[in-house]
Amino acid sequence: MEIRTLESREREAVLELLDAWELPDGWRGRDFFRRYMEDDPSFRDENFWVAAEGARLVSCVQIFPRRLRLNGGEVGLGGIGSVFTHPEGRGSGAASAVLRAAEDDMRGRGLALGLLFTGRIPFYERLGWIAWPFSNALYIAQEADAGAAAEGVELDAFDLARDLADVCDLHAGYSAERSGSVVRDDAAWEGNLKVAGNPDEDFRVARRDGEVVAYARFIALEGHPILAEFGRGPRDEDALAALLSRALAERGGGYGPAPADASLEAGLLAHGVEVRPMGDPNTMLRCLDAEALLAAAGAERAEGESEADLLRRVLPPERALFWPADRF
Ligand SMILES: CC(C)(COP(=O)(O)OP(=O)(O)OC[C@H]1O[C@@H](n2cnc3c(N)ncnc32)[C@H](O)[C@@H]1OP(=O)(O)O)[C@@H](O)C(=O)NCCC(=O)NCCS
Structure with missing residues (x-):
């Protein structure tokens, strides 16, 4: 299995993969996700990480680069969305590998913080993400x-x-x-x-x-x-x-x-x-680059502080918000 970014000729193929996602509210997967390809000005083929078996796309993850307000300043945010593995390719580590690659990519681009929305908290917790119940x-x-x-x-x-x-x-x-x-x-x-x-x-x-x-x-x-x-x-x-x-x-x-x-x-x-x-049960965060996060927050490193405690200090969920209008 090859883990790489999308090629522009594969745009329809990745939408076809996402079409197998059974979505609520009458959406066809390909129509729902096409909006993020055609209408989101941050879309780039390189924001899509995929797992491919030969010419066939098996799994995908999309990066949504954003700037997030943090203590009066701003931090580079890597939003994660469109996480999907074809039903026949599940349970063999494809999504985990694609997500890891996307995280490394975001870190390399200076996006210090990762954020995603999910109903599958334990899956992402195993991969190092932390549930973040915004107020x-x-x-x-x-x-x-x-x-x-x-x-x-x-x-x-x-x-x-x-x-x-x-x-x-x-x-x-x-x-x-x-x-x-x-x-x-x-x-x-x-x-x-x-x-x-x-x-x-x-x-x-x-x-x-x-x-x-x-x-x-x-x-x-x-x-x-x-x-x-x-x-x-x-x-x-x-x-x-x-x-x-x-x-x-x-x-x-x-x-x-x-x-x-x-x-x-x-x-x-x-x-x-x-x-x-009523705390938000679906949002998760991940510290991708502690030094960059501290610099953006204007905060000092604290000896022995865990990633979760650092996040809690700079972005306390009870005092921060994420507008649902910005969801991806
Ligand atoms: C969630 C989803 C993306 C996972 O894709 P996947 O490719 O099966 O993910 P992985 O194989 O990396 O991990 C799935 C499970 O297999 C396990 N696994 C990973 N590698 C494995 C391996 N080599 N052998 C056995 N099990 C393995 C993982 O630990 C994980 O366990 P969990 O479900 O108990 O957490 C997929 O189920 C899916 O597309 N679901 C529908 C859409 C969706 O819910 N998207 C996420 C919402 S944000």
Whole structure:
């Protein structure tokens, strides 16, 4: 078995391999994963590691390079996704070998941290990954009149042409204070708007004097409403609480990152939305380069510290978040 990166003539072949993955929400594997090939500006053939038996692709792993906010700075992140072995090739070490190769590659590229989402925690734990229960919450909307608009605030649907620049500014400002969120430039935003939905998203804004002061994005996963991202201006707690509570009431609640600011939680409660903490059970991290991670976090090495303790020190799960809109 040969472990190597994808050749450009093999793009359809790797999508054909991924087509054997039985996915929820009516997706064909090849259509679901094609979006990450055609719409994600970070896509490169070299980001796909594969195991091949002759001309046949047996297993694959895809690297999603990102910049992650960390203690006011940034760190290179290697997102791992599209991990799949053909059913006939399983249990002989193919995925483990391909993942190892992808990890070495990421390390070599200066991506200090690995991150993935999975329902198979023990498989990755055996390979050195650590479950990372980012602080999520269940949002329970109890009152039918939740979300009466704040004074002078208009709740509306997101309008790409009109609102994108305002939303980008709000995202950069609000997420800047949050370790774990992904930095997006214009190209990343363009790609994100294409791939974040499942396949669509419910993207809402709150405007004051025509300007967007808060926004919220929802997606449905297997019928469950997921709060994929939100943000607000520095003095717009009321607008965000009104926007979220209206949307949550209409959607029958939601699950997503917990509010990091106490004022948002109080505002939601005032609108009849209860926030129940519930750790994220699917996210895993791996320290790929301790020195680079420490440098990015502006932290000193501690004698005898384990990889897990180092990660806990620089990216404590209870104080960090990863917006579901950035999932891969
Ligand atoms: C998860 C998945 C990628 C694993 O692929 P794989 O190629 O079978 O993985 P490996 O062979 O490296 O490891 C599988 C198991 O075989 C074991 N194994 C590895 N090499 C082995 C060998 N030479 N002999 C016997 N067993 C071996 C591993 O320890 C592992 O055990 P575990 O399942 O109890 O953890 C594959 O099952 C799959 O595609 N599943 C559907 C998609 C999916 O769930 N993707 C991951 C979600 S993020």
